[in-house]
Amino acid sequence: MSSVGIKSELAQLLNGQNVHTQLSVPQLVEKVLSRKEGVLTTSGAVRAETGKYTGRSPEDKFIVDEPSVTDKIDWGSVNQPISSEVFEKLYSKVVSYLQEREEIFVFKGFAGADEKYRLPIQVINEYAWHNLFAHQLFIRPTGEELTDHESKFTVISAPGFKADPAVDGTKSETFIIVSFERRIVLIGGTEYAGEMKKSIFSVMNYELPEADILSMHCSANVGAEGDVALFFGLSGTGKTTLSADPNRRLIGDDEHGWSPNGVFNVEGGCYAKTAGLSYEKEPQIYNAITFGSVLENVIVDPESRAPLYDDTSLTENTRAAYPIQAIDNIVEPSIAGHPSVIVFLTADAFGVLPPISKLTKEQAMYHFLSGFTSKLAGTERGVTSPEATFSTCFGAPFLPLPAARYAEMLGKKIDEHGVQVFLVNTGWTGGSYGVGKRMNLAYTRAMVQAALNGELDNVETTKDEVFGLSIPLHVPGVPDEVLQPIKTWDDEDAYRAKAKELAGKFKDNFKKFDHVDKSIAELGGPAVK
Structure with a gap:
């Protein structure tokens, strides 16, 4: 035809x-x-169910x-x-x-x-x-x-x-x-x-x-001085939580383009997860779900029609769709200048990545291509210990072109605009999942805030011995001992063994990028051989 x-x-x-x-x-x-x-709920949103397909069908x-x-x-x-x-x-x-x-x-x-x-x-x-x-x-x-x-x-x-x-x-x-x-x-x-x-x-x-x-799977916001920040991260890393900042205006929560003029939102709305949603935890999202919004697979009370966000008996993947204008603190239209800061978020359940580290351009390209986070024990059948999960460019299912194309564009823009790039671990500290504890959210917020404010641009750093990352020695509002993972473990040898285990997984995953410049792996990957 x-x-x-x-x-x-x-x-x-x-x-x-x-x-x-x-x-x-x-x-x-x-x-x-x-x-x-569908049915009308007390929030004014309509609720619909999707039948047996409650998520994407990648195959x-x-x-x-x-x-x-x-x-x-x-x-x-x-x-x-x-x-x-x-x-x-x-x-x-x-x-x-x-x-x-x-x-x-x-x-x-x-x-x-x-x-x-x-x-x-x-x-x-x-x-x-x-x-x-x-x-x-x-x-x-x-x-x-x-x-x-x-x-x-x-x-x-x-x-x-x-x-x-x-x-x-x-x-x-x-x-x-x-x-x-x-x-x-x-x-x-x-x-x-x-x-x-x-x-x-x-x-x-x-x-x-x-x-x-450059097309990007990330959230973006802008400060009072017009300073733009991008947040990349897979599910569970805190992307939505950390980019929703009352002192910064939201550009968009999921999909963006980076043109010669700056950053723009691809979408006109938000598609937020609602499992466990409450006003106390996420007031912006909670308040945005009003008349005209769509609730997908959310259980509602059959009598009152109130959404029951804690009930995930139908699926964990319950969601709300609403226009971005339902969020109070936004940029409209959803356009801003060039980013000054990029934050890669990871939830490391191995407990070995620094809570914050500064990345060189090569390290930024390496971690962008890797797109690492952890799949936790108990989240899927058969997962009994933390598993390393890698999603290329933090959006592997949606990339039609070779990964190197996106990474090379990112590296070029980092050079052009002098962007500061940080890797932030919102996962575990003091040991792996089950031994250590989850990173203190207040400390993570303080670290991200310091990065956005430029307070970490010229600070003294120390080199992580396994991953080669530059770790700030001091961050306002964060105890110094929290910043270096090895100092939070009781057993330094156990830390080194676990860190080398994760470094090996990074290297094994990166073998598939044999088409990218070898300097990215050599200068951007783990320091241990």
């Missing part, structure tokens, strides 16, 4: 009598309730192997190729399926807050609550922008359409397929709304570097 044929089918779908385009939040909420897709995610991208994509278990023929047949089936629905819903908006680099998108949904999700997560156009809006990428989501692997060439009933030439994301067989958000992020992770813009 030619591109003309694809566009013709899409035009027929969008011109159907069953199409609702750009409904308002109240209209979408009414549709969600009248169609019995069912594909990129169409097309001439213009085949030599650029980092093919493998993350970026699985699928043929144009398979895509076209599925596309026609999904379009026909949606044409037969009583109603479908269309949202038009943008990915990318910077008008110079934003991507006009449209999202076509079988479900009203999915369209409400898209309305809250992507950037909403003004009336004038909507008049001139011309979509450059289309997401088509049909959860009720189940693929037949034997006929359709998929691995299961579920599929998430990106076609860069046809400019379409095709999603079927899953009700998990996060697939739409992350598919567009994957698209931006291809599009932005092609325009010489």
